[in-house]
Amino acid sequence: MPLLDAITHLDKIKQHRPWARVLVADEGWRQAIDLLAQGRATLFALWGDAPSVHMALLGELYDDVVVLTYNCKGGQYRSVGAKHPPALRPERAIRDLCGLDAAGTADARPWLDLGFWDVRHPLGKQTVARKAVPYKFLPVEGEGLHQIPVGPVHAGIIEPGHFRFTANGEHVVRLEQRLGWVHKGTEHLMEGATLEQAAKLAGRTSGDSTVAYAFAFAQAVESAMQVKPPARATYLRALMAELERLANHFGDIGAICNDASFTLMHAQCGILRERTLRAAEACFGQRLMMDVIVPGGVARDITAESIAQVNTLLIEVRQVFPRLIELYDNTASLQDRTVTTGIVKPDLVRQFGAGGYVGRASGRAFDARQVFAYAPYDKLSFDVPTLDAGDVNARVWIRIREVEQSLSLIEQIMGSLPKGAIITALGKSKACEGLGIAEAFRGDVFVWLRLDGKARVARCHLRDASWFQWPLLEAAIEGNIVADFPLCNKSFNCSYSGHDL
Amino acid sequence: MRRTLFESITHGAVTEAPPAPDKAALDELARSVERAARVKLGRSLSIREVDAGSCNGCELEIHALNNAFYDLERFGLRFVASPRHADVLLVTGPVTKNMHEALLRTYKATPDPKWVVAVGACAVDGGIFAGSYAVEGGVKDVIPVDLHIRGCPPSPTELLKGLLALLERANA
Numbered sequence: 001m002p003l004l005d006a007i008t009h010l011d012k013i014k015q016h017r018p019w020a021r022v023l024v025a026d027e028g029w030r031q032a033i034d035l036l037a038q039g040r041a042t043l044f045a046l047w048g049d050a051p052s053v054h055m056a057l058l059g060e061l062y063d064d065v066v067v068l069t070y071n072c073k074g075g076q077y078r079s080v081g082a083k084h085p086p087a088l089r090p091e092r093a094i095r096d097l098c099g100l101d102a103a104g105t106a107d108a109r110p111w112l113d114l115g116f117w118d119v120r121h122p123l124g125k126q127t128v129a130r131k132a133v134p135y136k137f138l139p140v141e142g143e144g145l146h147q148i149p150v151g152p153v154h155a156g157i158i159e160p161g162h163f164r165f166t167a168n169g170e171h172v173v174r175l176e177q178r179l180g181w182v183h184k185g186t187e188h189l190m191e192g193a194t195l196e197q198a199a200k201l202a203g204r205t206s207g208d209s210t211v212a213y214a215f216a217f218a219q220a221v222e223s224a225m226q227v228k229p230p231a232r233a234t235y236l237r238a239l240m241a242e243l244e245r246l247a248n249h250f251g252d253i254g255a256i257c258n259d260a261s262f263t264l265m266h267a268q269c270g271i272l273r274e275r276t277l278r279a280a281e282a283c284f285g286q287r288l289m290m291d292v293i294v295p296g297g298v299a300r301d302i303t304a305e306s307i308a309q310v311n312t313l314l315i316e317v318r319q320v321f322p323r324l325i326e327l328y329d330n331t332a333s334l335q336d337r338t339v340t341t342g343i344v345k346p347d348l349v350r351q352f353g354a355g356g357y358v359g360r361a362s363g364r365a366f367d368a369r370q371v372f373a374y375a376p377y378d379k380l381s382f383d384v385p386t387l388d389a390g391d392v393n394a395r396v397w398i399r400i401r402e403v404e405q406s407l408s409l410i411e412q413i414m415g416s417l418p419k420g421a422i423i424t425a426l427g428k429s430k431a432c433e434g435l436g437i438a439e440a441f442r443g444d445v446f447v448w449l450r451l452d453g454k455a456r457v458a459r460c461h462l463r464d465a466s467w468f469q470w471p472l473l474e475a476a477i478e479g480n481i482v483a484d485f486p487l488c489n490k491s492f493n494c495s496y497s498g499h500d501l
Numbered sequence: 502m503r504r505t506l507f508e509s510i511t512h513g514a515v516t517e518a519p520p521a522p523d524k525a526a527l528d529e530l531a532r533s534v535e536r537a538a539r540v541k542l543g544r545s546l547s548i549r550e551v552d553a554g555s556c557n558g559c560e561l562e563i564h565a566l567n568n569a570f571y572d573l574e575r576f577g578l579r580f581v582a583s584p585r586h587a588d589v590l591l592v593t594g595p596v597t598k599n600m601h602e603a604l605l606r607t608y609k610a611t612p613d614p615k616w617v618v619a620v621g622a623c624a625v626d627g628g629i630f631a632g633s634y635a636v637e638g639g640v641k642d643v644i645p646v647d648l649h650i651r652g653c654p655p656s657p658t659e660l661l662k663g664l665l666a667l668l669e670r671a672n673a
Contacts, residue, residue: 116598122634152603155582157550157563160600181599182554185633200629207558207654251564264505270568277565287656288558327505497556 003041003059003066007031013069016433017223021054021067029070029078032057036084042353043468045446046080046090047461048098050124053077054461056435056446058353062371067435067448072100079105086352086468097187099124109136112180112500122188137176140166145173148482152181159496163485170481175474183500190449190460195221195295195426198457202447203290205462206498211237211244212440213462214293216447219374220460221295224434224451227426231418233297234375239310239413240280240289241438242406246317247276248441249399249406252493256396257328259486260337268324275313282309297423307414314407325400338393342476342488345390354472355465356443357398358492362390368439380412395491402441429455440465442493464498546578546664549587549611553604553640554630555594558654559621563591565657578664584610589667592644593620595627596637608644616667619646620660622653 008031009022024032032055035041044056044065055068070077079102081088091102092111099121101108113120115132140147145166152160162178186205190198202217203210215237222229229237254269277287283306284292292299328334344354349362359366367384369377385401387394429451436447443465450458473492477485550563566573573579581587584607596604608617619640622628626639640646650663 114599116601117634118598119634152600153551153584153607157552157560157580159552159555159557159560160603181603182552182594182597183599183635184554184595184597184630185635186630188635189630189633197629204556204558204629207556208561210556210558251561264502267569268505270565271570274565274568274570288561288654290558290653323505327502331502495557 001059003035003057003064006035006040007066007068009068013433015224015431016067017226017435019065019067019435021069021433024068024070026078028068029055032068033078033080033083036080036087039350042350043080043084043086043090044353045448045461045463046087046094047448047463048094048100048123049450049459049461050098050100050121051075053094053098053100054448055080056448062366065435065437075099076101076103078103081105081107084351086471089471090467097121097123099127112183114180114183122185123191135178137164137178138174140174142168142173144168161496165482165485167482170483172477172480172482172485175477175485177470177474179470179496180500182497184497186462186501187460190457193457195451195455195457198449198460199294200291202460202462203293205501206440206464206495207288207290208248208495209244209440209442209445209464209498210288210290211240211293212438212445213447214291215241216436216438216445217449217460217462218293218295219436219438220434220447220449221426221436221451222434223436224432224449225295225426225429225455226432227296227424229297229375229424230421231376232301232420233422233424235413235417236298236302236422237293238376238380239302239410240284240292242409242413243276243280243283243310244289245406245441246403246410247273247280248493249403250276252490253324253328253396253399253403255493256338256392256487256490257334259490260334262331262334265324265328265334268320268327272317272320275316279306279309279313282306294423296426297421299423301422310410310414314410317403317407321403328396328400335393337484337487338396338491339389339391341392341484342480342491343389343391344472344476346388348472348475349390352468352472354443354468355439356441356469357395357402358443358465358469358472360384360386361394361398363388366444368437368444372437374438376413379416380409382409392487392491426455429453431458442466442495443469462498462501464495466494466496466499470494470499546589547581547587548578548589548591549581549584549607550591551584551593551604551607553592553594553600553624553643554597554636555621555623559593559624562654562657562660563593563620566660571657571661573661584608585612587611588615589664590615590617590644591620592617592640592646593624595623595630595633596640596643598635598637601637601643604640604643616647617644618648618650618663618667620650620655620663622651625649625651628653 013021042058096113148165151162160181203214250273254266257265346363446463449460
């Protein structure tokens with residue numbers, strides 16, 4: 001059923017593409033909250049655009065997407081999080097960035113504003129910053145409980161974040177995350193940026209997903225301006241996206257095993273990752289393939305020699321990877337650490353609309369490449385593997401299966417790469433709005449933007465898959481031992497930068 | 502597992518030597534890094550990585566230094582978990598306002614003598630994030646920097662070259 005059949009709405013915004021954006025009043029907003037609370041829709045994104053808030057919904061059968069806009073009254077809107085917890089953190093971010101309050105929320109603590117900025121509400125009515133007040137962690141009481149604060153600076157080569165563990169002996173009773181440390185004000189920098197600048201910023205939302213972000217950003221611009229990239233460009237985009245997925249999955253599989261002290265796997269997977277990055281560099285001139293996808297197409301073409309490099313990569317991976325899977329599967333001491341560790345229940349995954357391997361390891365069969373069949377995935381054949389166990393082991397296996405799918409996709413792309421141009425000129429456009437969604441290795445990346453009439457960005461919102469995965473990590477670790485946290489955390493591999501923006 | 506281990510030993514099949522151009526550059530680097538490190542620090546240099554606001558791109562390439570191709574530890578360079586054990590702070594990112602204090606404290610926790618290497622375009626002057634309300638600027642705006650390794654992100658080879666330059670400067 002189309003979502004709008006169940007939501008009382010007012011005007012439809014004409015220049016918003018490819019899905020509808022409608023204005024809603026109190027009644028429509030409340031109906032949307034009820035749909036979410038009843039599990040009849042998934043919260044896809046929730047963001048501020050002062051003085052309005054936007055909510056993107058995904059239909060129950062993934063068959064519909066709609067953006068609802070509510071014009072706040074006195075800087076307030078009815079809290080979604082009060083009835084639907086996945087909205088709590090986005091609401092706290094909206095208040096910090098735009099100064100819009102979620103009326104009736106159960107959690108009004110700041111989220112991204114840690115008290116170090118010079119301004120308050122940088123995306124809304126700016127005021128002078130107030131003095132930082134100590135953050136109130138959730139109260140924990142009980143005999144024998146102790147707390148372990150970790151971060152923001154962590155012990156490894158990883159991004160900063162704060163984890164507050166409450167433990168009873170070895171067992172974690174509660175984990176509370178505090179994020180926002182790498183908030184760079186990306187969405188503020190987007191305002192007024194040219195498309196070229198904005199595409200670069202989008203590509204640096206999370207470095208490990210630079211291709212996915214550039215892909216989604218380009219889709220959003222192309223939808224808004226009604227530009228169709230050439231077929232060859234879409235195939236090259238998918239080639240990059242699959243190389244990025246391969247590199248990250250290799251890295252993750254190795255790193256998860258490393259956190260269980262199984263370094264052999266880490267070393268072997270590190271080699272596959274490095275070979276993947278070198279093939280990427282041979283094809284696109286840069287190991288992480290930054291700034292190659294641009295609105296309208298891609299910035300550079302590949303050569304016959306670089307295609308040979310990709311073929312060599314495929315041959316090597318097909319030789320080595322099956323042996324590594326066997327190694328993973330047959331090492332009892334490793335399985336002992338990953339099986340039944342850090343379980344996420346399928347209900348929770350559905351409620352939060354968690355994407356990527358976190359969702360698919362707990363039975364949520366959502367993959368933006370398949371659901372939205374954006375070019376060129378409409379022409380390619382692949383499976384979306386799912387499992388039900390929801391533990392660290394399942395998240396490893398989803399990655400393993402996805403590596404196999406990506407290899408097949410790359411073969412298909414190389415075998416049917418269309419000839420022709422690689423970029424379509426954008427031309428001129430009146431003010432318009434677009435939405436782009438791409439499947440990064442860790443889940444769906446959602447990019448919404450509004451362009452002014454001069455091909456500059458008026459407002460852009462980038463939502464990482466991590467927003468709906470981080471909270472589940474808090475649930476996954478409960479009842480596990482402290483020593484298993486690195487393992488659980490790595491199996492999620494949420495983005496800090498993508499979340500903090 | 503025995504088979505994989507055995508094959509690694511007998512065939513060296515997986516851990517191949519790096520391809521030609523990289524190998525040449527690495528061999529050259531390997532020799533000079535080794536020589537310089539020995540003189541100054543008796544073949545030991547401990548590095549603490551601090552992400553002060555990066556997009557994570559630099560971290561990926563710093564990670565790669567540990568893989569079999571670059572194998573950083575053969576030069577006596579290794580990453581440590583605490584600033585108290587470090588000789589070098591490898592700092593990435595534009596320094597966000599939210600990370601300013603944490604970076605300062607990490608710097609103060611590192612014993613002298615110490616060097617700071619700022620890694621990546623953002624670490625130089627904030628890069629494309631310069632001017633944001635949430636960004637302090639480059640690393641040098643917060644703590645003294647001995648060397649900048651540019652690039653977005655710098656490749657592992659560029660990172661190795663940078664660490665060599667640091668050693669030579671420390672010896673001068």
